[in-house]
Amino acid sequence: MTFRASILTLYPQMFPGPLGHALAGQALERGDWTCEARNIRDFATDRHRSVDDTPYGGGAGMVLRADVLARAVDHVSPADDARPKLLMSPRGKPLTQEQVRQLAVAEGVVIICGRFEGVDERVIEARNLQEVSIGDYVLAGGEVAALVLLDATIRLLPGVMGNEQSGSYESFEAGLLEHPHYTRPAEWEGRSVPDVLTSGDHAKIEAWRREQAEKLTHNRRPDLLEGK
Numbered sequence: 019m020t021f022r023a024s025i026l027t028l029y030p031q032m033f034p035g036p037l038g039h040a041l042a043g044q045a046l047e048r049g050d051w052t053c054e055a056r057n058i059r060d061f062a063t064d065r066h067r068s069v070d071d072t073p074y075g076g077g078a079g080m081v082l083r084a085d086v087l088a089r090a091v092d093h094v095s096p097a098d099d100a101r102p103k104l105l106m107s108p109r110g111k112p113l114t115q116e117q118v119r120q121l122a123v124a125e126g127v128v129i130i131c132g133r134f135e136g137v138d139e140r141v142i143e144a145r146n147l148q149e150v151s152i153g154d155y156v157l158a159g160g161e162v163a164a165l166v167l168l169d170a171t172i173r174l175l176p177g178v179m180g181n182e183q184s185g186s187y188e189s190f191e192a193g194l195l196e197h198p199h200y201t202r203p204a205e206w207e208g209r210s211v212p213d214v215l216t217s218g219d220h221a222k223i224e225a226w227r228r229e230q231a232e233k234l235t236h237n238r239r240p241d242l243l244e245g246k
């Protein structure tokens with residue numbers, strides 16, 4: 019099945035951007051996913067093609083208009099479209115690996131990239147847009163956030179990753195950060211590889227990796243261990 023990504027943005031030329039390269043780019047060429055980036059400005063109706071206006075109540079910046087954005091959403095996602103409609107937003111629920119996994123088994127996604135101060139609240143309610151954040155900081159626009167979300171999702175589509183296993187042993191998959199990795203040379207700048215990794219004892223290696231993952235998680239992200 020082809021995963022269909024529709025992106026509403028004022029900068030369609032930013033897509034597929036980095037996702038036109040490497041694994042995601044090959045997957046795009048194979049047709050594992052499609053990337054339709056539409057300019058929100060195409061759905062403006064005045065001769066200046068305005069998409070934004072000043073905020074009611076005053077204040078800095080401009081706000082994306084509900085009527086223009088709703089037309090754009092309805093165009094790319096008609097009523098029978100089952101794909102989730104996500105609005106990239108610092109106010110949104112933080113994106114997690116679990117959510118990315120759920121997206122990767124869906125038929126696709128509709129992503130709205132905000133700009134300016136944000137989006138008129140009424141279109142969020144009326145079109146049931148789910149707000150998704152990629153972290154506690156403010157970007158200039160939703161495009162980079164959309165690329166992050168798509169990158170994380172596309173690599174999980176069937177057949178995209180070379181080694182299917184690498185998806186399930188990674189950080190966050192077991193509620194832990196990943197264990198450290200080592201490769202050749204065995205000795206580098208006086209540092210050697212932990213003996214267990216060259217022992218050939220797979221059970222011991224597995225136990226060592228688990229222990230390392232737990233230690234790292236405890237030190238760096240104790241929040242991930244809460245409730246375990």
Ligand code: SAM
Nearest residue numbers: 106107108132135136151152156157159160163
């Ligand atoms: N005034 C908004 C606020 O304080 O919440 C910030 C608007 S920001 C300058 C413009 C757009 O960038 C947002 O509408 C959103 O689409 C996107 N954006 C910014 N930070 C983001 C984040 N952490 N995650 C997802 N999208 C983000």
